[in-house]
Amino acid sequence: MSRIGKKPVQVPSGVTASVEGQTVKAKGPKGELSFVANDEVLVKMEDGAVVVTPMDDSKNARSKWGMSRTMVENIMLGVSKGYERKLEINGVGYRATMQGKNLQLALGYSHDVIYQTPEGISIACPKPTEIIISGIDKQRVGQVAAEIREFRSPEPYKGKGVKYAEERIVRKEGKKK
Known part of the structure; x- marks a missing residue:
């Protein structure tokens, strides 16, 4: 199990985030970024946070889970702080x-x-x-x-x-x- 992947990515104040299918878009004071997640992970918004979960329990899906969550966190920090x-x-x-x-x-x-x-x-x-x-x-x-x-x-x-x-x-x- 991915310890990093389990954590939801909180959307910082001043940043608007949206999830459309596999695409996560973030817009903040510094600019706008987007990330397209792999098809083996599921990305959704829950309670003002982005949650990444694997589609199934395969090794391939679990290996992409933590990386996808980190990429989402990087775009959130990038548009807010840089x-x-x-x-x-x-x-x-x-x-x-x-x-x-x-x-x-x-x-x-x-x-x-x-x-x-x-x-x-x-x-x-x-x-x-x-x-x-x-x-x-x-x-x-x-x-x-x-x-x-x-x-x-x-x-x-x-x-x-x-x-x-x-x-x-x-x-x-x-x-x-």
Whole structure:
């Protein structure tokens, strides 16, 4: 039995949610999102909360139960509060700046890396070594953060590169004489 799937998803104040068949739509102060649940789970509204239950007791239906509930919860939190990922840049001469809607990164290459901000995502650089990515869709915010980190992922010897703010780089010892 899914412990996560059993819990109903409460609709936060200021958010309107509707369930039409397998589609859950949420509209809040930050925007509007929708999620289409798998056919093996049943989604319905009960007492101002969205309840997800498996269609039958098969392993496949139970495996999609908790994930579907989490996706519904993510859209509820996204339209009410939004999501944010912080990246840190370490290294001599490594920096980030905003050029209009584009993110310009100096990461030790012979050229600057220019990253175009996707629709629905906002990127800010409060410091030259800090990038804040925010938006209402958790998956897209994480994907953009992963794409920016991929330009120069942190290396284990000096820790140079782009890393998540909460990430801990496991350091290696260099050559010994």
